[in-house]
Amino acid sequence: MKRIGRHIFQEAALVATTTIQVRFSEVDSMKVVWHGEYVRYFEDGREAFGRSYPGIGYLDIYEAGYTAPIVDMELHYLRPLSLNEQATVEVRYLKTEAAKLCFEYIVRRSSDGEVAAYGSTTQVFVDGAGDLSLNSPAFYENWKQKWLSE
16 A cells, blocks of 8 residues: 555556656646646556556557546645656556446656655446446456456
């Protein structure tokens, strides 16, 4: 378990990281990253996770006949990021038996390792007819068998 502030992170089954650099279009009039950009950083992290552990990237899910919309998100801000700063987005996959994808995120400034923000997302599987999948799709079960050790 990992603790940041009052938040206790669960044991991650898989972890991937990616580095981002704050662009001019991402800062606000106070010259810090606009709060909504962190949602994009989480997505950048999920895309990197999908490249590190192939099989549940956006195109993988789509090609299997599903989408995976986010149904829950938490985001906590601790320190600002500024123009041209680099940050590392750590994506932590949380193992679950349910038909959903659960991730936690830690965004750290690269210069000093300080946590700028952290949070989590939950995604569910929706089939091509728009129906919620109550059971894990076969492609997801196959992915879990490949990447998760029991």
